[in-house]
Structure formats: structure tokens, C-alpha cells
Amino acid sequence: MTATDIVGDERLLRRSVWRKMLGRPELGSVVGAAAVFLFFSVAAGSFLQPSSLSTVLYAASTIGIMAVPVALLMIGGEFDLSAGVMVTTSALVSSMFSYQMTANVWVGVGVSLLVTLALGAFNGFMLTRTKLPSFIITLGTFLMLTGLNLGFTKLISGTVSTKSIADMEGFSSAKKLFASQLTIGSVDLKVTILWWLVLVAVATWILLRTRFGNWIFAVGGEADAARAVGVPVFRTKIGLYMGVAFAAWVSGQHLLFSFDVVQSGEGVGNELIYIIAAVIGGCLITGGYGSAIGSAVGAFIFGMTSKGIVYAEWNPDWFKFFLGAMLLLATLLNAWVRKRAEATA
């Protein structure tokens, strides 16, 4: 049976490439990204240097790695306010476990993965069991983790930052995986960029090509209807939170292995940046709509804006204002383009 046999069904209608593109959630953000890119190319002389672009990509990747699972979670209709501090928790666990046990650094990295995934599972489990809004559950986790990060670090290390593990066995090989850089020509590209691209690719594949991806859209769109047609809503949501936890682990290990000492108070506030990146990238706050590629574009816009202001050498007193205004403009443009696209599609 070919598509031409059932012209009557609009879902199977053949659409032109152009039409297909207009229907993608990330379209608006791509236009926004191009606008921001053009703007800084003109406004900041050093923005277009290859080394500058690698800096921008690095800034984008550290946000982007987290924005991917946060976007998926958002498509699934939930939030995670603990994502920012969970990164710090993950770094602290591997650092302190390795240090206190005088263990090979890889052992700490493994323990940290288990602990972080357990935290994600805790979030998901609490959410599905209590049926409280994710805002409350993850706000609770956020506060608890902030306290635990400080409390445990102080209790174990005696100070509020961890001790350096740079001289321990396994450090250099772990550093290669999480915090090395690849030199291409004269440009150093951080390995986080690679992690980011891989996560985006995997998440896109999951969303568009797997059954789990369908479940994500279904639970985010209308959870009750999804349950009625047999979608395992609870398992899907717990899986999404564990996805956030996995990315937090990757980011946490990057933090640890690039700075070899972790400050226990870090990470607060970053959860909002991840959410912003996902929203700029076309994810609806209400769930059911969005894409992983969009979150990457959102992170890229964020990276370009925050560093572009530095390259443009604007008065730093107004830094936060510029940042906010740029983000608002990018999001507005995004929304406008999407509306136009939907009107013509």
C-alpha cells in the first residue's frame, strides 16, 4: 500500500520538504539563533574568530548537555528544579568518594553515576506516587540537595570545597573522557561539545523513532488519555527524571575533571538556565510539544548571547539587562515565526 492509495487521510499526506520544516518545533529558534549570530557578527569584531566560536560552543555545550533531558522532561509535561544542584551533587560524590576511600578515581565516577541516577529515580518516584506537582517535589529535592551538598562536604572534607583529586590514579584517563579538548587546526574544541551532540542525537532518535518517544509526547499532551490507551505513564516519567540525572552526572564529571576541586555551593540557579534553553528551543511549558534539537539551539543562543556581550565589550554594568533583553527578543521571534509557520502549514 502506498501513500497515494489513501489520499483521504490527511495524516498520511505527502508534504513538501518546506512544509515539513515549517512544522518543526525548533524552526523559530533556528531563525532566532541566526538573528543573534548575525547581530554579534556585526556588533563584535572578535566574535567570528574560530577560537571565539569554540568558546561560545563550550559555553553552549555546558548548558546544552543539561537542556536536552530537561527538554524531554518538559515535553513529558514536568519540570526539574533540582537539575542545577544535582550536577554539583554528582561532582561532589565522585570527588569525595574517591578521596575518602583513596580509591581509583573511576570507582568514584561509578558510584556517582549510581547515586545520581537514584536521585533522578527518587524525583520520578515521588512525583508519580504522591501526584503532587513536579514544581513542589523538585523544589524539595533542590533544597535538600543544596543542604546535603554543603553539609556532607563540610562534614567529610572539613571545608566547603572538596580536596583536589588531581594526583590520584585514574584522574588523567577520566579527564580525557569528561574534560579534554580536541585540537582541530588551531582551534581547541572541548569534549563537552561532543557529549552534547551525542546526547542531542540520541534524544532525537528516542523522541522520533522509538516507542518511548511516543510515550513522552503522549504523557505530556494528555496523561489520562495516554494511560487509557496503555502508555505506562509512571515508568515514562521516572525514566525522564533519570535521563536528567544521567546528564547531571555527565555535567558533574565535567565540572570535577576540568576544575579538580568542587565548590559545594555551586549550581544554584542553573536549573532556570536549562529550562530557558529548552523554552527558547520551542518546548512548550505546558508539555506535549518540543524537540531535542530545539533545546540545543536554545543553549546555543544562550551561549552566543552571554559571550557575545563580552566580545562586543559593552559596559558590564548592564550585562544582565542585555542578556535578558536578548533572550526575550529571541523567544518572541521564535514564537512569531512559529505562529506564521502554523498559519501556513
Place this chain on the structure above:
Amino acid sequence: MGAVLAAVLGASLAGCSSTGGKRAEDARKSAQAQGRAAVNTPRWKIAMITHSGDGDTFWDIVQNGAKQAAVKDNIDFLYSHSDQGQQQAQFVQAAIDQKVDGIIVTLAKPDAMKDVVAKAEKAGIPVITVNSGSEKSKEFGALTHIGQDETIAGEAVGEELNKRGKKKALCVLHEQGNVGHEQRCAGTKKTFNGEVQNLYVTGTNMPDVQSSIEAKLQADPSIDSVVTLGAPFADTAYKAKQSAGSSAEIDTFDLNAKVATALQAGTLGFAVDQQPYLQGYEAVDLLWLYKYNADVLGGGLPVLTGPQIITKDQAAQLKAYTERGTR
């Protein structure tokens, strides 16, 4: 899950690191001042309330100093902190309600603290201000102020940069809106013969700090010195400098083990220490002296704990002290 955890724990015993870690630390841990009360004055209660955010290494050292003095002076030491002025004031109020015998307070947000400090004095509780607020301390009726004058510290940095023949400095502020930070950069600007530019970074997000400094150095290759305002940011600035391919010298305010190591290795130029340990130690000790003997130090002027410029020469000695958390 349990089986996996057990397996990992088992593997951890097999997968020991022969270098670094806790074992190495235990091996080199030298006799640290432990001590017990050296006096038999009544067990007075002293509260310290700072404007520190959560998990700030600097305030940890201040606390260590205060605790050490408290042990020696037979003092019951209480500590609380909040980076929100209003909350900090509430903590001071709580200390007054507890009828403590002395209060140590920072005046980073002087306006928020004004009323509550007056209340403490009305209740007959002596107050000593530490760290920030030297210009307001006397006006608010505190016994004395112990700390570093941020402007003077900044000026010292400017002079040191002149000595090193620098032309264009970048002042990296990790907390936008912190008065002390602005004063440091302004002080540097005052004495430095070259140009000083400010850069604001998000202190709670290290990758952001790194990429921002990197971007700035790429945008302006003529910058030949970067001054960070906190020890943890010095190392990050060095990484940023390397990625940006800049040859700028990295200098910093404050000290920690990594800074001491980096000074020794020559990857950092110099550090300006305000000796936080002294700020805590002296504050408690001076309150004890006041209670015991009505002594007041400083003659109405602030007692300065800094700036002390630290270079490669002193780094080796101080490294051991930074590792035990007292420098």
C-alpha cells in the same frame, strides 16, 4: 540495585589509588592546634553573623579562626549566615534574644544592619564588626572593626601591577552588586597606571566563569593581567587564559591551597591575602578582652588584617597552612 552497589563497593577496595587521597592527607597531617581553654573566665556566649552565601571557602577560614579563639577563651561560639541583608538582620535579632555576651557581625549591607546593631547595643551586648563595613562601624557604635579595607587592598594590587610593568588589567567580579568587590576594583583603578576593565561573571557557575574570561581575553588581546576577586576563580582564570592563548598574568585576591601551589609553580603572579583566619580569631579574642578587661583595640580606627601580598617566595610555607584551612 543493592547488588550493584555492593559490587561497586567491593571493586573500590580493589581499585585503590596509590597516590593522593585521604590516606596521603592523613600521612602528612601535622600537629594542628587543638587546645583547650586557657582561661577560667565564665563560659560566655558569642554569636557571629556574616553575610556569607552558602559554601563559601573564605568564611570557612574565618570560622576556623573564631572557633580556635573560642576554645582558648572558654567561649561558646555560635555561627549563622545569610547573603540576604534582611535575613542576616533577623539572625542578629535572634542572637540578641538568646542574650549572648557579644556579637560579631559583618556590614556588607550596612543599611539592613543599622537598626539591629543599635538594638544589640541598647541591650548591653558589645558588637565588633569584621570584614566589611569599616567606614560604618564606628558610626553604628561598634567597639572596633577588624578587617581589610577593600579600597586599600585594591590600591595595593594596582601598585603591585605597576611594579610588574602591566598596562591593561581585567578585574573579574564574581558577584554583581557586592560593594566590597566594586571597591577592590575601584582601588586597583586608582593606583594602577594602566587601564582597568571590569568583567562580571556568575560565581556559582564555573564553566560560565571560564568561558566568560576566555571570551574577554579573545576580544581584547592587549589585556596583560587578570585579577580575580576570589581564590577559587584564579585557577579557572588560568585555564581560560590557556584556552584563549593569551599571555596575561593571573593574580588574585585571597588564598587557598590551589593558589599557593600555583604561586609556587609560577602560574599565578601574586595573591593578596586579607588573612580571614585573623578576622575570626581576633574578633572573638577582642570580645573576650573587652568582657574581661574592658580593652578596646584600634583606638577608634579599624584594625587591618590585610592586604598582605603573597608571591612565590612565601607560597611554600603558606601551602601547608592553606591545606589545614587556616590560611
